[in-house]
Amino acid sequence: MLSQSPAYTYVKIKNMDRAFAFYTKILGLKGVRGKGAMRNQWASLKTANGKLWLGPHGASTGLIFIVKDLEKVVKQLKAKKVQFYIPLPMKKHGMKAHIADHPWGRHAWLRDSEGNSVMLFEPKII
Numbered sequence: 001m002l003s004q005s006p007a008y009t010y011v012k013i014k015n016m017d018r019a020f021a022f023y024t025k026i027l028g029l030k031g032v033r034g035k036g037a038m039r040n041q042w043a044s045l046k047t048a049n050g051k052l053w054l055g056p057h058g059a060s061t062g063l064i065f066i067v068k069d070l071e072k073v074v075k076q077l078k079a080k081k082v083q084f085y086i087p088l089p090m091k092k093h094g095m096k097a098h099i100a101d102h103p104w105g106r107h108a109w110l111r112d113s114e115g116n117s118v119m120l121f122e123p124k125i126i
Contacts, residue, residue: 001076008051008064010119016040019054038104057087062117070099070106070122077110084110087117 013019016033020043023029029052031045043054053064067073074084084098087109099108105123112118 001073002065002067005065005067006050008053008066010053010055010062010064012061013054013056016043016054016056019043023052023054057090062119063112064119064121067120067122070108070120073120074099074108082110084108 011019016039020031020033023043023045024031029045029047031043033039033043034041041055041057045052045054078084086096086098090100090109099106103124105121107119107121110118110120
């Protein structure tokens with residue numbers, strides 16, 4: 001089901017300016033940041049075979065799968081008894097359903113068998 005989905009690593013950060021500078025200027029990765037009000041909310045950095053996403057939300061570093069049909073994937077995983085949850089920072093921002101809708105895309109969060117966070121993300125444009 002997810003074997004053909006690109007997977008990215010999400011790194012929770014405290015200071016976007018500092019983190020973006022570290023990954024771009026010190027480690028040499030190429031990247032882009034959110035625009036306007038989203039400037040400190042996310043950054044995407046390119047590696048040789050994937051992407052690294054930086055952001056202040058979430059409990060910790062985690063894994064992100066990019067999917068084309070979030071509703072379908074969530075339904076399939078729920079049928080396999082996968083538990084979805086709403087991360088605390090998202091609850092504080094008013095997220096009430098397991099699938100959140102944003103101008104940039106939709107996402108749902110689950111925990112793997114070891115308790116690690118996994119995000120399923122359907123961008124508005126793939």
